[in-house]
Amino acid sequence: MQTKDRARSKWGTRSGETPTPNYFHNRDLEAAPAAGGKKPRAHLDRQAWLLLFVNGLFAAANALSGTFVNVYLWKVKNDFALIGWFAFSHQVTMAITFWLAGKWVKEGNKMNALRLGVAVSAVFYLLVLLLGRSAINWILLLGVVQGLASGFFWLAFNVVYFEITNRDNRDRFNGWAGLLGSGAGMIAPWVSGFVISRLPGTTGYRWIFAVSLGIFVLGVVASFFLKKRKVEGTYDWLHAFRILRRSEEAWRPVFAALFAQGVREGVFGFIIGLLIYIATQNEMNIGNFSLITSALALVSFMVAGRFVKPRTRKWAMLVGVVVMIAVILPFFWSVRYSTLLVFGIGTALFIPLYTIPMTSSVFDLIGRDEESAKQRVEYVVMREVGLNLGRMAGTLVFILVITLTHGSPTSINWLLLGIGSSPIAAWWFMRKHLVAGRGSHAS
Structure with a gap:
């Protein structure tokens, strides 16, 4: 589903998630110096615009259908736990794909990894079309296919993005990527809600x-116009394990913060759209919800981006x-469209204050020096694995609570409050790095 959590911004925010989504924001280092040693220019070249086009197609296709896949499955069988297992299989596969595809x-x-991600996304929707109502019997397979698509695409996109831009044009690229993603959201x-509700x-x-x-x-066809990128270095399979074993390593609390961030994204990435449909029995309301919250998120990210500084x-x-947790409380009065809209609007307005510091600080750490930048693939993998481990944990808790309580409204409210409070743990683990900014160095 697409909510404000999934609204993309110039800082690469995708909730998520599954959410989820994923751009480097590294203003300190050049991934590759300009030819002849000249100072890189701020304009975007043809390859950057083509990458933006491919990303825009990927975002548009996912926004068009991804919002309603869970509702489609729910209409076939009203089972929260089944939707949870679909999300969990997606998250597990995505984490494994990131690690394996890193090499x-x-x-x-x-x-080719980028193209494969787009192609497998096409295969996912082809399977849903071919399976029809029997898709509910192949829920784990569908989750695996979707996880493969996300893992291949986002890992390759993150690295290519880092290489294809420089510190002078990176903000411009991110601005266009955010505009395309938010427009799609x-x-x-x-449009989907309008079509679905009238047929x-x-x-x-x-x-x-x-x-x-x-x-x-x-998107697959367009990706063939992207040039092959230079190969550099050897993939370190155990890089993340060695880094996280060091007690003094700056990445340990950051990894814990990423895990906490993922807990919320894993559940809120699919449950909000589903709750809107259950409360209103009308897909058009999901479309209206996404339209309102994505528009507000676009504006709030633009405003917050101007005022949130390292200090x-x-x-x-x-x-x-605090605000993201507070807007969950109205659910204890009732879960209807008005309270869901309060949640959506509040989150859309204040999530930039949470996401921008979190994302920028993590990417500052990745780009802290030349050696770190050379291991950008390993650090992207470590970041995404941390997020997905959190998503998996949150989804497993959701499935367990739903199974034990048979999905009672009270248990769902407390579950949402508990899982929705995980960002406070992310803040706690990140608080020193939020102050230190890019000066946070590993020992």
Whole structure:
């Protein structure tokens, strides 16, 4: 589903998640110096624009259909736990794919990994179309396919993005990527909701899934115009394990913070859209919700980006966390469209205060020196594995509570409050690095 958590911004925020999504924000180091030693220019070259186009197609196709996959499965069988297992299989596969594909991306053709991610996304929607209502019987397979698609695409995209831009044009690239992603998050779900709500049964779903399939195929074709990137270094399979074993290592609390961030993303990435449908029985309301919250998130990210500075990160993030938890409390009165909208609007307005400091501080740590930048693939893998371990833990807790309580409204409210409070742990683990900024060095 697409909510404000999934609204993409110029800082690469994707909740998530599954959420989830994922751009480097490293203003300190050049991934590759300009030819002839000249100072890099701020303009975007043809390869950067083409990468933006491919990313825009990926975002549009996912926003068009990804918002409604869980609702489609729910309409076939009303089972929260089953939706949870679908998300869990996606998260597990994505984490494993990041780790295994790291060698291919670093030592082989990373562009083929990017193309494969887009192609497998097309395969996912083709499977949903072919399986129809029986898709519910293949829930784990569908989750695995979607996880493969996400893992291949985002790992390759993150690394290519880092290499294709420099510190002079990186903000411009991120600005365009954020604009395309937020535009997709606003418009595509609304269009889907409009089509689905006006066609009988699951006819509208099949039309929307077919359109997404076509967009992904177009994305694969466009990706072949991206040039092959230079191979550099050897992939270190155990890099993350060695780093995290050091008690004095700066990455240990950061990894714990990423885990805590993932806990919320893993559940809120699919439950909010589902709750909107259950409360209203109308897919159009999901589209309206996404339109409103994504538009507000776009504006709030633009505003927060101007005012959140390294010296204000610590307290900005704390304010964002407190409000994100507070807007869950209205659910204890009732879970209806109005309270869900309060949650969505509040989160959309304040999540930048949480996401920008978190993301910028982590990427500052990745780009702290030349040696760290050379291991960018390993650090991207470590970051994504941390997030996905958190997502998996949150989803498992969700499945356990739903199974034991049979999905009672009270238990769901307390579950959402508990899982939705995990960002406070992320702030606690990150608080020293939020102050230190890019000066946080590993020992």
